[in-house]
Structure formats: structure tokens, C-alpha cells
Amino acid sequence: MSEDQSLAVDESAFTDLAEKHRRELQVHCYRMLGSIEDSEDLVQETFLRAWKKRDTFQGRSTFRAWLYRIATNACLDFLSANPRRPAPRRIGGTSRLDLPDEIPWLQPIPGHLLEPLTEGSAEPDAVVVAKETIELAFIAAIQYLPPKQRSVLLLRDVLGYPAKETSEILGTSVISVNSALQRARATLKQRLPPRRAEWQAGEDPSAAERRLVKRYIDVMERGDLSTVAAAMAELMSEDIRVSMPPIPLFYADRREFYLGVSGYLDPASPLYAGQWRSVPTRANLQPAVAHYVRPPGAAAFEAQVLDVLRVEDGVIVEITAFDPALFPRFGLPTVLREEA
Template identity: 50%
Template structure:
């Protein structure tokens, strides 16, 4: 029995076969839910809910759309239900306290095919970077869904309207509002914030940032920051804007007095990142501390989003470094 025939008869598919069909789309659905929710863990829960709903409603699939599109419809509605229940208000003030990073090793599962043009590759990359995620979280849930379905997934307006139970005119209006909202929160230099693969200048800047951080040399670090740099540490509240504010926060937190730091370069959300470890004598090893995700524009660091040590396992980072500071 071919795939098309099987999909037209989902009501007759057993649970194991259905799971096999659905699992093919797990990663892309997870990334879709992640864009909607901004949280890796909430996206994981929502994908599980999507598969459960799909199994329970399998007899409603009539083959009018692709199985993939049907799953996206269920996933989008599951995200909207989650937002209504858990986050009735969008983010405000430029920070997203529930934001979590997404490991590049998992995004590699979604690498664009060779048939995709450069525009598709750029969209796939830019719409997973943290600045985009932060901006999206400032939109109300339904305009957020419209924006992602139309501008990221490329759905026609009539399909989005059908999913949301709305008119095409309403969807188009919501899309315009969402795009305007995104312009308010995206970096001004968005058109050139992504350069594709890391270039030599970016790698050198990350190296200098890593060395200055391990040495806790705040003066050297300050010289790497752009004047309007932004710094946050979700879920801890607080957003520092400007070099002086960021440096003052480091000083107040006692960063300059720290010793025994180690670092491992990595990448998350298609951005350079540095995982920091702190030597703990009782353990005789370097244990996870924080991970800094960097946005770099024009040869300077324009944003630092720091995540706590609980993100290390999800990112596939070592649980400790040896006494010599190696993995």
C-alpha cells in the first residue's frame, strides 16, 4: 500500500503505523511550535499534544490537504490553546523571560534541500535567530500565528483563514499588523545581521570575547561591545541596554572577581555562543555555569543573551570539563 493510499485511510491505520508517519515531521513541527512559543520545553510538550490530538482525530483527515499540512494545523491550534491558557499576554519591554535556546545540532536535521533558493535558506536561518524569536513573542497570539504561517511557511492567505476560522481579509489585515509590530522590535540592521556561515572576522571576535571572559577582563570585554549593546538573562528579569549599563551590571554582579573559568565554543539558533564552566574544587572539575549567545553586527557584539546551566543538557554540552579544562 503506498503512502498516499495510507494517508487517505488514516482511520484504518494502527497506532504504530500512525506514529511512524507522524514522527517524520517531528523536528519541523517542534521548530514551528518553538517559533510560536519561544520555549524549547513548551514546544516539546506541544508537539506531544499535537500527536495525541492527531491520533484521536485521525478519522477526520479526509485527504483534502497533505498529511504534513494537517499536522501543522493541529500544532498551530495546540500552540494557540497553550498561549491562551498559559500566556494570555505577549511579552513587553524587549525581553522574553521564557525564552530558551535551540541547539544547532537539532536544527541541522532541517537543513534546506539543495532545491531551495537563497531566499528560502535566509528565511529558515533568520527566523530561528533569537532576535527574531524575541520580536515574535511581542505579538498577540493570532497575529503571531498568521505571520509565521504566511511569512515563514509560505501558506496562502486562504489556508491560514481556514485554519483560524477567519476571513482572508482579516488574515491579510493581521499580517500587516504583525509585520509592523516586528519592525518595532527587530534590530535596525536586520537586513545584514546574518552573513550565512561564520566568517573569519566573527570567529576572531568570538575568540577575543571568550579569552576576555575567561580572564574576567571587563575593560577588554567592553571594547568588543557596540554602544547600544543589549544584554539579558532569561528567565531572570532585567534588560540592560547600552555599553555602560551592561558593564555596570557585570561590575555589580562581581564578575571581575571571578576566577577558575573555562569555556567551550558552540552555536545555538544559528548564532555563535560560548558555554562557560566554573572550577569547583570539591568536584575537581569545571562544572556548567552559563552560556552566552552572541549577535554580532558590523564587527561588534550587539546582543548577549545568557542562559543558565540547566540548558546545557538540551544543548548537548559536556556535563563537566576535566581539571585541565578540557571536555
């Protein structure tokens, strides 16, 4: 049965056809919106619009391209109704222009949603997700682009649509598309991390990266203040940056991070959280660690924070920490019990 014939049959058959593209459409919506929660809602909105507009599919493009058109415009409608821009970071009620802006809606995307779409594992006709276009730093950088520029950049540079087809999707001219793309590229170059201004194809996590994550976990689980500072010096760059959207917490270097964390590890501190357990995972094709804490006197370890790590030259250069409410999306339990 051809795609255009499939659209004429019942809703169940249509849903089966659309579901084949759910994950890649969610990745597209996630890039557009920067939020895994919003991306899930917009994929559902895309499918609803596609079903209602199924009679408009003429077969001049592929069914996938038709869905991308609907998804892109659904995201643009969402952003028009819910405008949002990164804002100066506020610490103690005061704006800090010397620190990176806040992007409170930024969320990570679970690795299991990306694995079927990575090089070597994707279906023959699927859009492959390249590491350099899904890392948190890239997702954060494109949030600075106006929605139309963002959509042009993603359609042209990430998905590879030609200018003419992009103009048809967005209902604008080729000249407008090319102009928007030029402006988007210039902004993106300014916003990407200094050593990653020109993105290159990423690779699967190496054995060295996995060892780095294991050592990071060991430091947190051991919680020995006499060794934490030295261990951090080996694992992290001196100018490491640590943030936790949407909370305005920010550490600008390794010393600040150590001072901020040490109280939670020191049993003599009023901030002491308890004993830590950590589980490695993946987010945005980056290493990530899910931390759990067992408060003094408690029987189980409770979900505490999800750290997404950016690694360069063998050290951690950035940690973006997220609320434990995201654990279930990563297939992680919210409670760990001590093994017998």
C-alpha cells in the first residue's frame, strides 16, 4: 500500500504509519523548543493536525516531509503563543551580566530516544541524529534564535532541506530563507562554546569517557572531603561551569563548585544531605549521571539530581543539572534500595 493510499484508510492504519516517524519528529520538536515535555505535546499535536488534514496530502513530497512541515508549523505556532527568550541570570535578586543567561525551559533528552536514530542503527530512511546537533550546548545556543530563524537553520543545516522546499514549508520566499539562515549561522557561531564554534561529527563514548564518568561517580559516592578537592582537580577543568535550570544556581569555576558541594558531603555541615548513590546514563548523546541520596536514618536512596556532562580533552568542562522529576523519562527509578 502506498503512503497516499494509506492516508485514505482508517485512523488505526494512519496512526501506524505516523508512529514510524514519532522519534525523529520528537527530536525535531525538541530542537525547536528545548524542552522534552513540550516536544512530546507537539508531536501529539502534529499527529492530530496530520489526521485532520490527511486529505491535503497529495503525494508531491514524502509522507515524512509532509509530517515535518506540519510539526515545524505546530512548533512555530506554539512559540508564537508562548514567546520566550533567554534572560540575564539573577543571583540573589540581582541580574548578573557576567554570567551565562538563564534558559529555564531547557531540558535534556533521554539517550534511549536517540539511539535508534544514530549512525549505524537508524532505519534506512530515517533522519540520523548527529551528536553535534543534539548536545545541550547546541540546544541552548539555538534558543537565542528567533523562531523563524531557528526553523530555517534546522530545516536547512540539520535536516538538509533545500532552500526552495524550506520556503514552501514556512510559507515564505527563498530570499527570505537564505537571509534568515545567514543571520542564524552568525548568531550560532557567537553562542556556541569557544572551543566548539565549528561543530564536527561526534563519536560514540570512548572507554576513556566511561572511566571518567566512573571516577566522577566514585567521588560522589565516597563523599570523602579529604580527597574530593584533589579528585575534582583531576576530573574537571579549572573553569568548569555548573548550572541547574530552572533554578538560578551557577558555579563559575571548580573552586566555587567544590565549596558549593562540600557542605552536602560533610556530615558535620547543616547542609549534609546523606549518603550518595549514582547511576550512569545518557542524555543528548552525552554522558550523564543520575544521583540519589539516602538522608540520615532513611532506608532508601531518593532521586536527587540528573547531571549532564560535557567532556573536552579528557576532563569535564560543564555540568548541567536537572530536576529529579525527569528520572522516569530516562527509565530511572525514583527510589533505590540498598542491595542485600
